Amino acid sequence: MALLRSEGIVLRTYALGDTSRIVVVFMRDLGMVRLVAKGARKTPQRFGYALEPMSHGRYVFYHKPDRDLQLLSQADTLNPIGSKLADLARLAHAQATAELIDRLVWGEEPHPELFDLLGQVLDAMTRAPIAALPALTIAFELQVASLLGYRPRLDACAGCGAALSPRRLFSPARGGLVCDRCAAAEPGTIQLSADALAGLALLLSRPVEQAGQFVEVKRAGEIQRVVETFLMHHFQRFRGLRSLELLRSMPGTALDEDLGPSS
Numbered sequence: 400m401a402l403l404r405s406e407g408i409v410l411r412t413y414a415l416g417d418t419s420r421i422v423v424v425f426m427r428d429l430g431m432v433r434l435v436a437k438g439a440r441k442t443p444q445r446f447g448y449a450l451e452p453m454s455h456g457r458y459v460f461y462h463k464p465d466r467d468l469q470l471l472s473q474a475d476t477l478n479p480i481g482s483k484l485a486d487l488a489r490l491a492h493a494q495a496t497a498e499l500i501d502r503l504v505w506g507e508e509p510h511p512e513l514f515d516l517l518g519q520v521l522d523a524m525t526r527a528p529i530a531a532l533p534a535l536t537i538a539f540e541l542q543v544a545s546l547l548g549y550r551p552r553l554d555a556c557a558g559c560g561a562a563l564s565p566r567r568l569f570s571p572a573r574g575g576l577v578c579d580r581c582a583a584a585e586p587g588t589i590q591l592s593a594d595a596l597a598g599l600a601l602l603l604s605r606p607v608e609q610a611g612q613f614v615e616v617k618r619a620g621e622i623q624r625v626v627e628t629f630l631m632h633h634f635q636r637f638r639g640l641r642s643l644e645l646l647r648s649m650p651g652t653a654l655d656e657d658l659g660p661s662s
């Protein structure tokens with residue numbers, strides 16, 4: 400058994416018995432680690448904010464390679480991001496990013512680029528204008544998919560490499576825009592509006608924190624649905640972002656608009 404230490408971001412926590420807590424932490428050097436924090440429910444002040452969802456902290460723990468749960472020894476808060484998410488929309492979007500990592504990544508395998516991206520997007524979410532939150536979440540989804548080897552192709556047909564259909568046809572299964580011929584052979588193809596395609600291309604091409612400066616990406620709801628359908632095709636454990644469901648039913652969150660043209 401080794402004593403390890405790593406920076407991490409808390410994705411979620413749940414109770415273990417009456418006094419302890421299980422904390423799922425995405426670690427910069429180790430990937431996904433599930434920690435048992437003994438006594439954390441009895442004396443929560445011992446760990447400060449370090450075990451709160453979305454907190455960025457430094458964790459010291461006893462590690463056994465074949466074990467599902469590792470024993471936490473010490474936790475220090477580096478950035479209590481969760482405590483800076485002052486309203487419902489910010490909290491929901493930040494939870495959605497944590498949820499995405501939780502669904503798409505598993506196992507103790509380091510992925511520092513993904514970790515840094517999560518840190519950047521969470522930090523941006525504490526400061527971005529509310530209207531820019533959907534753009535931040537979508538940019539994050541696209542860039543996580545890209546880092547995991549599923550970057551959507553927008554420059555030529557994702558099926559055969561031919562010239563694209565002028566009808567802006569996106570195939571979630573093929574992983575990008577397609578030509579008319581491939582679209583005819585692919586029943587799940589979605590026709591994008593011009594605004595949605597422009598937004599998709601923009602969010603895919605810029606650093607994620609810049610998305611927080613695009614106060615409004617047109618048709619964010621349409622883009623969000625296309626991206627989620629795409630992710631569901633390629634990541635079995637992903638079933639859509641539940642954290643955003645409440646926001647979708649509320650007006651004025653830029654996710655409640657119509658679906659747009661689809662076929």
Ligand SMILES: [Zn+2]
Nearest residue numbers: 556559578581
């Ligand atoms: Zn094609």
